[in-house]
Amino acid sequence: MTVPSTQTVVYEWLRHDKKFPHVWCPGCGLGILLGALVRALAASGLTKDQVALVSGIGCAGRLPVYVDVGSIHTTHGRALTFATGIKLSKPELTVVVVMGDGDAMAIGGNHLIHAARRNLDLVAVVVNNRTFGMTGGQFSPTTPMGAKTTTALYGHIEPEFDIAAVCATAGAALVARSTVYHVDRLERLLLQALQKKGFSVVEVMSPCYTNFGRQNLMASHVVMMKQLKEQGIPVERWQKMSEIERRGSFPLGVLVDRDLPGYLDSYREVCKTAAKLRSEGKI
Ligand SMILES: Cc1ncc(C[n+]2csc(CCOP(=O)(O)OP(=O)(O)O)c2C)c(N)n1
Numbered sequence: 001m002t003v004p005s006t007q008t009v010v011y012e013w014l015r016h017d018k019k020f021p022h023v024w025c026p027g028c029g030l031g032i033l034l035g036a037l038v039r040a041l042a043a044s045g046l047t048k049d050q051v052a053l054v055s056g057i058g059c060a061g062r063l064p065v066y067v068d069v070g071s072i073h074t075t076h077g078r079a080l081t082f083a084t085g086i087k088l089s090k091p092e093l094t095v096v097v098v099m100g101d102g103d104a105m106a107i108g109g110n111h112l113i114h115a116a117r118r119n120l121d122l123v124a125v126v127v128n129n130r131t132f133g134m135t136g137g138q139f140s141p142t143t144p145m146g147a148k149t150t151t152a153l154y155g156h157i158e159p160e161f162d163i164a165a166v167c168a169t170a171g172a173a174l175v176a177r178s179t180v181y182h183v184d185r186l187e188r189l190l191l192q193a194l195q196k197k198g199f200s201v202v203e204v205m206s207p208c209y210t211n212f213g214r215q216n217l218m219a220s221h222v223v224m225m226k227q228l229k230e231q232g233i234p235v236e237r238w239q240k241m242s243e244i245e246r247r248g249s250f251p252l253g254v255l256v257d258r259d260l261p262g263y264l265d266s267y268r269e270v271c272k273t274a275a276k277l278r279s280e281g282k283i
């Protein structure tokens, strides 16, 4: 397959003449994710009318606004419920859901684990900047213990959720992780998720200097990017490391890839059975 040039992708896939400049802070990782996502969409061979983008509320939730496909910017924590409805009524669409860690794991945590359990054929992109970025840097379920936030001035006292591990345990078909520093890997993983049948989760570690880095006395967004570069270890290498060596780092790449029965197939069977019984006057 020919990979289109970046310029072609930008002109074809972004609402470049309508929605820009974007709202994100300088140094935010969301622009890098946006670039990687549209390049992966272009490389997937899908046309724009075959894709739907869904998001909740938050800085990450703004992302679909910039992409020139059918998109819906819904309510905080409920993006997966809208995406489920879209997929059930239009199964031919590739439905991509973009959420922040607060959106996906706090208010929307319930929906995330059940979407994974059902193995709905959706792509969930969870941007983990370890904080509630849009609302000013409150702690989220992925804020590391000890970190300072506007709601944990003396250091956060809760342990953090591992998004990828939660989704893997809940039953997702594909679970992958990258950072916005590792952009080539991110693009490849997004493409793999787009092509996977079943519930695919891509966790994207991304810096929020404005509302997380500054509170934790990091000198700049560049320092945060360097930290992501060092913390993200390819999973093949990470598996060979000892517990001590793993401290402070996380694995990158495909963490789970399995074929599982999907909700859509079972749902179609139920619809067929119901239609048959109705036509026979049995219900
Ligand atoms: C039902 C509801 N509760 C709370 C809010 C306020 N709110 C808007 S964005 C947000 C947090 C966003 O954090 P996250 O999902 O991590 O995304 P980020 O902004 O960091 O990308 C919250 C709490 C809301 N809009 N709706």
Ligand code: SF4
Binding pocket: 023, 024, 025, 027, 028, 029, 030, 059, 060, 129, 133, 134, 207, 208, 209, 210, 211
């Ligand atoms: S507040 Fe944080 S997450 Fe939101 S745009 Fe700024 S840097 Fe990005």
